[in-house]
Amino acid sequence: MRIVLALGGNALLARGQALTAENQRQNIQKAAESIAAIAQNNEIIVVHGNGPQVGMLMEQNAVYHSSSPETTPYPMDVLGAETCGMVGYMLQQEIKNIDNSLNIATIVTQTIVSSDDPAFSNPTKFVGPIYNSEDAANIMMNSDKIFKADGNNFRRVVPSPQPKDIVELNQVETLLNAGNIVIACGGGGVPVEVKDGKYTGIECVIDKDLTAELLAEKLNAEMFIILTDGSVYKDFGQETQQEMKIATPQGLSEFDFPAGSMGPKIDAVCKFVNSMKGDAAIGSLFDLNGIIGHQSGTLITKGEGIQYYQ
Template sequence: MRIVLALGGNALLARGQALTAENQRQNIKKAAKSIAEIAKDNEIIVIHGNGPQVGMLMEQNAVYHEASPATTPYPMDVLGAETCGMVGYMLQQEIKNIDNALNIATIVTQTLISADDPAFSNPTKFVGPIYSQEEATSIMMKSDKIFKADGDKYRRVVPSPQPIDIVELDQVETLLKADNIVIACGGGGVPVEFKNNKYRGIECVIDKDLTAELIAEKLNAEMFIILTDGSVYKDFGKETQQEMKLATPNGLAQFTFPAGSMGPKIDAVCKFVNSNKGDAAIGSLFELNNIIAHQSGTLITKGEGIQYYS
């Protein structure tokens, strides 16, 4: 079975955890174990998030610029490409360490977007570390950065335009056919515009779940899985919360999910299911085998209604 796995940046670096290479390495070891367990019997494409990682590089850029004003910060598309190498390298190495017989390839991919996308007038994508409301307000007063609430904390938000196409799609397909686990479209892919017969980077972050859905459709995946903190919930965080076992696009349409977190995930899985390519699921990174067996997480499929875990 051909499976596209979308790994959230926060699944690879837990919320509130220090942005160190060692912390990321330990989390990636756990992710690698889950991926390796299903890799022998399936074709796997891994798309990882990069919110914490690219945010850290942005913060480092800003500090370096203060110390050396002549050194201008690198643009976000370049930082996005850096995180493709950073996370891809660690994933590639740790999967190989678990099973040396597996072939793994990381490819830096460009994702085509439109510079006229309305997302540029309403930034929603969370990047970087978390801050208190007071810290976020202080930073906004001193810069052009925009922060929004993410739970009870605040994080920076940037534009998140819709992905249109994957420039290196043929290369990903070639690697899959050569029996590789392919790590591609890291952070949603490096955002580029094609204009006057040339590609150029755009200052934004593409939602990796939407890019993962796009590549799942284009590569005819049979299952699309978003791995994050856990399942989809009704009334998440409230005393009345209920964990969804099975959901349908029609059933999910009755709920409103946060635009900066679960909202794009729901949009992505519903779009894939409605494409009639296969089923989708949302669940914990550490329950991957059980998600595939429909014993954990939330399965999204055609039909009507919602079923909850008892």
């Protein structure tokens, strides 16, 4: 079965965890175990997030610029490309360490967006470390950065436009057909726009779940799985919360999911199911076998209504 896995940046780096290489590698080792366990019997494409990672590079940019004003900060498209190399390298190495018979390739991919996208006037994509309300307010007062609530904390938000196309799609298909696990479109892909036939980077972060869905459609994947903290819930975080076992695009349309977190994931899985290519799922990275076997996570499929775990 051809499966596109969308691996959240927060699954690779736990919420509130220090942004160290050691912490990332430890989490990536766990991710690699789950991926390697299903790789022998399936074609796997991995799309990883980069919110914490690109946010860290942005912070490092700012610190370096303060001590060396002539060194202008690198733009977000370049930082995104850096995270593709960093996370891709760790993933492919750790998957190989678990099963040396597997072939893994990481490819830096460009994703086309439009500078006219309305997302540029309403930033929603979380990047970087968490802050308390006081620190976030102080930063906003002294810069052009925008922060929004992420649970009980605050994180910076940047524009997240819709992905239009994937420049290196043919190369991804070639690597996949050659028997590789392919790590592609990291962080949603490096954001670019096309003007006068030329590609140029653009300042934003594309939601990796939406790019992963686009990739799944274009590669004719049979299943699209978003791996995050867990399943989809009704009334998440409240005493009345219920874990969804099976959901449909129609059923999910009756709920209001947060734009900066679960909302794009729901949009992505519903779009894939509505494309009639196959089913989708949302669940924990560490329940991947169970998700594929419909024993854990939330399966999104055609039909009506919602079924809950008992």
